[in-house]
Amino acid sequence: MSILSFKNVGKVFPKDKEELVAIQNFTLDVEEGEFVCLLGPSGCGKTTLLRMVAGLESISKGAIELNGKGITEPGSDRGMVFQDFGLFPWRNVKRNIEFGLEVRGIPPEKRAETAQKYVELVGLKGFEQSHPNELSGGMKQRVGIARALANDPAVLLMDEPFGALDAQTRNQMQFELLRIWKETRKTVLFVTHSVDEAVFLADRIVVMTGRPGSIKDLWELELPRPRNRASSEFIALRKDILDELEVQKTVV
Amino acid sequence: MMGTTSWSWREILRREGTKIVLTAISLVSFLLIWWGLSIYLESMKLSYLPAPDVVFEAFLVSLSGDPLTHNPLLNHIIASLNRFVWGFALAIVLAVPLGLLMGGSKYARYLGMPASEILRPIPPLALAGFFFAAFGVLYGPIVTVFYGVFFPVLYNVMFGVRSVDPILLDAARTLGASRLQMFGKVILPFTIPYLMTGISIGLGVGWMVIVAAEWIAAPGGGVGALILSTYTNGMYDYMFVGIIAVAILGILTTSLSRLLENKVAERMGMK
Numbered sequence: 367m368s369i370l371s372f373k374n375v376g377k378v379f380p381k382d383k384e385e386l387v388a389i390q391n392f393t394l395d396v397e398e399g400e401f402v403c404l405l406g407p408s409g410c411g412k413t414t415l416l417r418m419v420a421g422l423e424s425i426s427k428g429a430i431e432l433n434g435k436g437i438t439e440p441g442s443d444r445g446m447v448f449q450d451f452g453l454f455p456w457r458n459v460k461r462n463i464e465f466g467l468e469v470r471g472i473p474p475e476k477r478a479e480t481a482q483k484y485v486e487l488v489g490l491k492g493f494e495q496s497h498p499n500e501l502s503g504g505m506k507q508r509v510g511i512a513r514a515l516a517n518d519p520a521v522l523l524m525d526e527p528f529g530a531l532d533a534q535t536r537n538q539m540q541f542e543l544l545r546i547w548k549e550t551r552k553t554v555l556f557v558t559h560s561v562d563e564a565v566f567l568a569d570r571i572v573v574m575t576g577r578p579g580s581i582k583d584l585w586e587l588e589l590p591r592p593r594n595r596a597s598s599e600f601i602a603l604r605k606d607i608l609d610e611l612e613v614q615k616t617v618v
Numbered sequence: 619m620m621g622t623t624s625w626s627w628r629e630i631l632r633r634e635g636t637k638i639v640l641t642a643i644s645l646v647s648f649l650l651i652w653w654g655l656s657i658y659l660e661s662m663k664l665s666y667l668p669a670p671d672v673v674f675e676a677f678l679v680s681l682s683g684d685p686l687t688h689n690p691l692l693n694h695i696i697a698s699l700n701r702f703v704w705g706f707a708l709a710i711v712l713a714v715p716l717g718l719l720m721g722g723s724k725y726a727r728y729l730g731m732p733a734s735e736i737l738r739p740i741p742p743l744a745l746a747g748f749f750f751a752a753f754g755v756l757y758g759p760i761v762t763v764f765y766g767v768f769f770p771v772l773y774n775v776m777f778g779v780r781s782v783d784p785i786l787l788d789a790a791r792t793l794g795a796s797r798l799q800m801f802g803k804v805i806l807p808f809t810i811p812y813l814m815t816g817i818s819i820g821l822g823v824g825w826m827v828i829v830a831a832e833w834i835a836a837p838g839g840g841v842g843a844l845i846l847s848t849y850t851n852g853m854y855d856y857m858f859v860g861i862i863a864v865a866i867l868g869i870l871t872t873s874l875s876r877l878l879e880n881k882v883a884e885r886m887g888m889k
Contacts, residue, residue, distance in 0.1 A: 442794035452789035466793035
């Protein structure tokens, strides 16, 4: 069944005396356990859309419903992973992961136990006491993922989470993310502007139009995982989606 | 293992040797220039600069009380330190919450900034006379120090709050933090290094201010008072004892704050 529903969602920003329409008529149902990528040119509002789901941005028109309940504010039922990590520099890995549990008043022993579970899930065993500045970019984002998952959210929102990483680390992190996704069976909404990344990760790709952002096309990906970037199906799919985006660019 | 200690000492010397040698050269040449200058100035009858050995003798006498104030040097130091600490503590206690408030709320900022922008550029010493008149000789110097320390701390804390990375606030919100928790668990820790910067600046200003404030009045003595009274009586050797005492106190407090700053930075994962 659908866990996350976008119902005719719109976003308007005030700009000088006029209004800037950032998102228009966005309607989408995300199934439980599904991995959905939002793909689009920069400025198409995909990050804004994600922030609206997180409750960090108000919804101007329509509604976004999680398990049938309209979203109005941030909550621990949605976990967010940021491009620039957003880790608390004064907290070590363990205490960063514990943050959500701590603010929700989970007792310390339970917190430590849960944190440890996610430390191990993201492969950071032995780094519990390290501070973010002692970690590489890839490791920082592992902490970011573990921290978001520790709250056991219904959906995991990822805003270009590997955008700040080098190409090799990025590919490695995509592998890791799929492994984590398989183990936790979370619903993932993943924003990216990389077609390659979207084709590698997604069950479904939502291709967005330029501003005002709305859905241009939906791609169901039947390719079995692990996907091979060098396979002809992968390359063909990548090309088709890329073409779709390119056409748009010349129009916009 | 045999000779581990001597090896590690040698290791330290190898790594730090240049630094140690250069530090020694710096200190020795400082003393020699001082000494040479005092001999030169005396022979030319230009002015009087007491030589290091003369100052050292005066220092020994000062320990049990100089011939002018009859107050042991330590008493002068404690008297100054006392004023300094009270003024400093008062400044921190008031400037930190005000800085947090003015950093966090634009209304508090609109309310507080105009007044503090008028007051901040006035050198504390320009107001010292007024503070002595208004608060008396006992509290006047404390208020003067307070005034000098207050603004650097206020502005740094305010700047710290305003510099909080918005991503950290977003992260905290999505993780379920309330407004109060965001303040206590994100804004406050983020601001601490900025507070430390304000404190180091305040320490420098505070020492500068306390010495001059004691020139106005210093019941029970004080290093500044010692410097002024020995100066007016032409006892330059004792005056230099006071100057050196201030220098050493300044070095001690700044080293202390630097140590604290490093410890904080380390604990905050910023180093």
